[in-house]
Amino acid sequence: MARTRREIYSLGETWNDTVLWYAKAIKELGPRPVTRKASWRYLAAMHDFDRDQWIDLGYLAAGEALPPQAEQDAYWKQCQHGSWYFLPWHRAYLSSFEDIVGAAVKALGGPDDWALPYWNYSSQSNPSALNVPPAFLARTMPDGSANPLFVTARFGRTLNRDSVQLDTQLSDGDFVGIDDGPDAGVGGPRTIFMDHGDTEGLIEAQPHDIVHGQLGGRGGLMSYTTLAALDPIFWLHHANIDRLWEVWLKRDPANKNPAEADWLNGPTRKRRFAIFGPDEKDRASNPQDVLSTEKMGYIYDDTSDPLKGITRRRRRLEDFLAHRQTFTIAEEGRPQAMPAGGKFELMGSNDKKIALGPETATARVKLAPRPLESLTGSFSSTALRADTPGEPDRVFLRLENISGKDGSGIFDVFVRGPDGEHMPVGSISLFGLERASARGGSHAGTGLTKTLEITKAVDALHLNKADLDELEVSIVPRSDVRKEDQIKVGQITLYRQSGG
Structure with a gap:
């Protein structure tokens, strides 16, 4: 029978059996040599x-022996980010970790059905949901010994509610977006083996990245891909990300995983996935091998839909109607919307790099008049009617080729309308920036690309050619960002995309 992963706050007292056995197992795995596969540090290095x-x-001690380089090349540094393998690779990785921890729990005298808990920080019913679970803040265990769940290099204690919202992520119906387009889908863009790709799927961008940044803070383990898995809370965070994949699949029968062989069979060029079990022997871990959590040996206690069935189209209509009194456009003779089918068009861009630091950075995106006319024409109650095929155009703001030396930064992004109103359009975390900026890395130092859908703001700002010819974008640091981080945004672009 499959074991059940349960929400950590639902387990009751701080030191419930599940959490206590987790801590005891970590204490067992931690001292094992980094050369041993079934060790805490080897798993983190993967x-x-x-x-x-x-x-x-x-x-790691200076001079401490590491696995042979050929073994490192096969098993270490595998994390898939900015890739359509993000969700399946982390599922296989998480399952390997859970099995190894579970074997340690059993060897220590614990239950043989131990399951990794998850942390549902997006819960609307739990008043403590945004707070780091108490067992991860305690310096000692109930017996007075040092608590392995506590790490000094974790500087976040509470998450922001707006950083864990799921409306956009779960209401999108596509796992994979448009190749080379602004919409990367829920699961990420098509890639080969990509340890640090430049464009992320919706669930990876938020809540995944922002939770990493908020928990880690500057210098914290969770803020850096090279350190994150050393923090025991990493695994509860990723259990929740894995659960959200299940939530997305189950909330709408139309939501499907990719059926393409290139996804199902995993990467075949550059590198392949190398995952093992408690016996330290490799096991099948390509996407086709991890489609069913029950067949893998676990289920979640709750995969209900937090959006109560609301679709992206329904959410668009509600947003539109909320701003209808200030957003008036002609219903007859409106410009032709872009043909459906995932087409996209550049609406404008800024003309120079901008630096991000401790102060607000501002850029002006010049808008092309014809795309703007067609865009505003597609935003109408007629276009949003249930009997209208497809859906109105969507608008995306892209911060491209972001490079720098420290990826712990989190920024809030605003756009300014013709009346001077600053509208929040989302937040970005630069998790993985160092790797993405490395010239010898997987994509030659091109950096990260962050995409924010700003359709709701465009609805509210009623942009049109008569009002303005540029869009002002403000990027405001939320965390400890410094000039010496040398963070630069190569270009800011605005795209319109057909709703499909």
Whole structure:
């Protein structure tokens, strides 16, 4: 029978059996040599690894033996980010970890059906949902010994509600977006093996990235791909991300995983996935092998739909009607919307790089008149009617080729309308920036690309050619960002995309 992963706050007292056995197992796995596959540090290095960082933070001794380079090349630094393999690879990785921890629990005298808990920080019914679970803040366990769930390099204690909203992520119906387009879908863009791709799927961008940044803070383990899996809370965070994949699939029968062989069979060029079980022997871990959590040996206690069935089209209509009194456009003779089928068009861009630091950065995106006319014409109650095929155009703001030396930063993004109103359009985390900026990395230092759908703001601002010819974008640091981080945005672009 499949074991059940349960929400950590639903388990009751701080030191319930599930959490206590987790801590005891970590205490068992932690001292094992990093050369042993079934060890805490080897498992963490499978996500990503940086020798100097590990030594600086005391997770590796100078001169300590590492696995042979050929073994490292096969098993370490596998994390899939900015890739359509993000969700399936992390599921296989998480399952391997859970099985190894479960074997340690059983060997220590614990239950043989131990399951990793998850942390549902997006819960609307739990008043403590945004707070780090108490067991991860306690310095000692009930017996007075040091608590392995507590790490000093974790500087976040509470998450922001707007950083874990799921409306956009779960209401999107596409796992994969448009190739080379602004919409990367729920699961991410088509890629080969991509340890740090430049464009992310919706669930990866938020809540995944922003939770990483908020929990880690500057210098914290969770803020860096090379350190994140050393923090025991990493695994509860990823259990929730994995659960959201199940929620998305079950909330709408039309939501489907890719059926393409390139996804199902995993990457065949550059590298393949290398995942193993408690016996340290490799096991099948391509996407086709992880489609059913029950067949993998676990289920979740709750995969209900937090959006209560609301679709993206329904949400668009509600947003439109909320601003209808200020957003008046002709219903007859409106410009022809872009043909359906995933077409996209550049609406405008800024003309220079901008630096991000401790102060607000502002850029002006010049708008092309013809795309703007067609865009405003597609935003109408007629276009949103249930009997109208497809849906109105969508608008995306892209911050492209972001590079820098520190990826712990989180920024809030605003656009300014013709009446001077600043509208929030989302937040970005630069999780993985260092890797994406490395010239010898997987994509030659091109950096990260962050995409925000700003359709709701465009609805509210009623943009049209008569009102303005540029869009002002403000990027406001939320966290500790410094000039020496040398963060730069290569270009800011605005796209319109057919709703399909």
